[in-house]
Amino acid sequence: MSLKLGVPSKGRLMEKTFNWFDKRGVTLSRTGSDREYAGRVEGVDGVELVLLSAGEIPRELAAGRIHLGVTGTDLVHEKLPRWEQQVEQIEPMGFGQADLVLAVPQSWIDVDTLDDLDAVAAAFRRQHGHRLRIATKYHRLVREFLTDGGVADYQLVDSQGATEGTVKNETAEMVADITSTGDTLRANHLKIMSDGPVLKSQATLWRSRTASMSAEEKVSLKQMLALLRGEA
Ligand SMILES: Nc1ncnc2c1ncn2[C@@H]1O[C@H](COP(=O)(O)OP(=O)(O)OP(=O)(O)O)[C@@H](O)[C@H]1O
Ligand SMILES: O=P(O)(O)OC[C@H]1O[C@H](OP(=O)(O)OP(=O)(O)O)[C@H](O)[C@@H]1O
The missing domain is CATH 3.40.190.10 (Periplasmic binding protein-like II)
Incomplete structure (x- = not known):
């Protein structure tokens, strides 16, 4: 052999x-x-x-x-x-080389850190009756990162490609995805959160x-x- x-x-x-x-x-x-x-x-x-x-x-x-x-x-x-x-x-x-990052709509001007996200996620649930949705294919890594960061009020929705499009399509409120140049995030009006990256790859x-x-x-x-x- x-x-x-x-x-x-x-x-x-x-x-x-x-x-x-x-x-x-x-x-x-x-x-x-x-x-x-x-x-x-x-x-x-x-x-x-x-x-x-x-x-x-x-x-x-x-x-x-x-x-x-x-x-x-x-x-x-x-x-x-x-x-x-x-x-x-x-x-x-x-x-x-690419970073796995959390990204939120650029219009969320008050959301930058995990503490900000925790506050927004709790408010989102009260207001909408369901948890804030994060689109990703990196379920394990994102869960671990958010648990360590003290964020609990969210749900993951699976996205195996074109993840940045899920916010515009209204199937998620934010994303966790790999980025290298940042072009795809910018083109989809998303900004990287400052607490991170989740992983450098x-x-x-x-x-x-x-x-x-x-x-x-x-x-x-x-x-x-x-x-x-x-x-x-
Ligand atoms: N924009 C990017 N820039 C650099 N590396 C990236 C980028 N997007 C993904 N990667 C890295 O490339 C690897 C995946 O390679 P690639 O995207 O070619 O495979 P894939 O064809 O999507 O995977 P599969 O064969 O399982 O469908 C991952 O390790 C990922 O971190
Ligand atoms: O930061 P950038 O340089 O813009 O690269 C990021 C994009 O590259 C990867 O997607 P890919 O090209 O593998 O397509 P996919 O959406 O099918 O995963 C990744 O999922 C992002 O969408």
């Missing part, structure tokens, strides 16, 4: 991941047609490339179906409860703590990590 390396098969992390490995002497390439999810690894023997969506890589690492994987910190922290027990962070890769190389390894796979892992860390 070979050591399995999971990398994003598409999306914003794919090309930069390939370049990052290339600079360190490990060449990842897709084989077959554009649409075929097959690839190869050159530079270290006994390594198999597994092309996956960035969002699935945390689960595959935790299940031990891949030994190494590249995905954002946000996705690992959100998708894996007690992530430290399931994966080890090997190397932050210096791209895919970037693309990161992770190792599974649960994947079993043969002697050969252990040798491949050692060679791979030495190359990637510039020790080979």
Whole structure:
């Protein structure tokens, strides 16, 4: 069996991941047609490339179906409860930087901190008879952050994309989402709250703590990590 390396098969992390490995002497390439999810690894023997969506890589690492994987910190922290027990962070890769933030309508001029939000949320519930809605796909991280910040009078509504549009569409009063340039938030008349970010994320190389390894796979892992860390 070979050591399995999971990398994003598409999306914003794919090309930069390939370049990052290339600079360190490990060449990842897709084989077959554009649409075929097959690839190869050159530079270290006994390594198999597994092309996956960035969002699935945390689960595959935790299940031990891949030994190494590249995905954002946000996705690992959100998708894996007690992530430290399931994966080890090997190397932050210096791209895919984004902050998970809470954002409210720009028109809420009195709301900037979590204390302000707590007050507004309580008033909102009294006035509307239901809790203030926060649209997000980061349920675990947002709940933890708001609990630690003492905010309780809210409900999360699930949004798996175009989250900033939920306020205009009146399916939420505010959002918690990833931002890098801030353009999408501004374009949708939202402002970032000053207490935060909930999490700072970037693309990161992770190792599974649960994947079993043969002697050969252990040798491949050692060679791979030495190359990637510039020790080979
Ligand atoms: N605007 C952004 N700028 C930089 N990084 C971002 C941005 N939005 C999301 N990311 C990061 O990119 C990663 C997700 O990558 P991407 O958006 O390409 O995957 P996706 O295709 O949406 O995910 P999936 O494959 O699960 O559908 C996350 O770790 C996230 O933090
Ligand atoms: O701060 P910015 O540079 O404007 O980037 C932020 C946007 O990028 C991501 O969306 P993505 O492009 O992945 O689309 P999505 O809405 O389908 O998640 C994120 O969810 C924001 O909407």
